[in-house]
Amino acid sequence: xxxxxxxxxxxxxxxxxxxxxxxxxxxxxxxxxxxxxxxxxxxxxxxxxxxxxxxxxxxxxxxxxxxxxxxxxxxxxxxxxxxxxxxxxxxxxxxxxxxxxxxxxxxxxxxxxxxxxxxxxxxxxxxxxxxxxxxxx
Numbered sequence: 001x002x003x004x005x006x007x008x009x010x011x012x013x014x015x016x017x018x019x020x021x022x023x024x025x026x027x028x029x030x031x032x033x034x035x036x037x038x039x040x041x042x043x044x045x046x047x048x049x050x051x052x053x054x055x056x057x058x059x060x061x062x063x064x065x066x067x068x069x070x071x072x073x074x075x076x077x078x079x080x081x082x083x084x085x086x087x088x089x090x091x092x093x094x095x096x097x098x099x100x101x102x103x104x105x106x107x108x109x110x111x112x113x114x115x116x117x118x119x120x121x122x123x124x125x126x127x128x129x130x131x132x133x134x135x136x137x
């Protein structure tokens with residue numbers, strides 16, 4: 001694999017210690033793998049970090065550092081706007097959120113796998129003809 005799409009469930013693990021963070025960090029530090037993301041990833045990660053801060057899992061200052069690091073990450077960023085129509089079609093086919101399907105649409109358009117830590121989404125997709133496009137972290 002020389003490229004992959006990563007979703008917010010993986011990206012947050014790069015900066016906040018969670019289950020499977022070590023696997024996520026290995027992916028981040030793999031220099032031979034290009035990480036492709038939709039611009040939506042930044043808002044989703046910021047929202048997740050905000051929730052962790054609000055719950056007291058991390059401090060506000062740690063949250064700010066996570067956001068700074070995220071913004072400096074070595075991603076190839078694609079416009080979510082360009083993916084919306086395809087994501088909508090996929091979402092209606094597999095009964096999943098358009099947000100999650102933006103990542104899947106990008107993976108399909110980029111001809112590389114989507115790596116997710118979202119087990120619910122992975123299970124849902126694994127029952128469809130898109131199953132081969134998604135890898136669980």
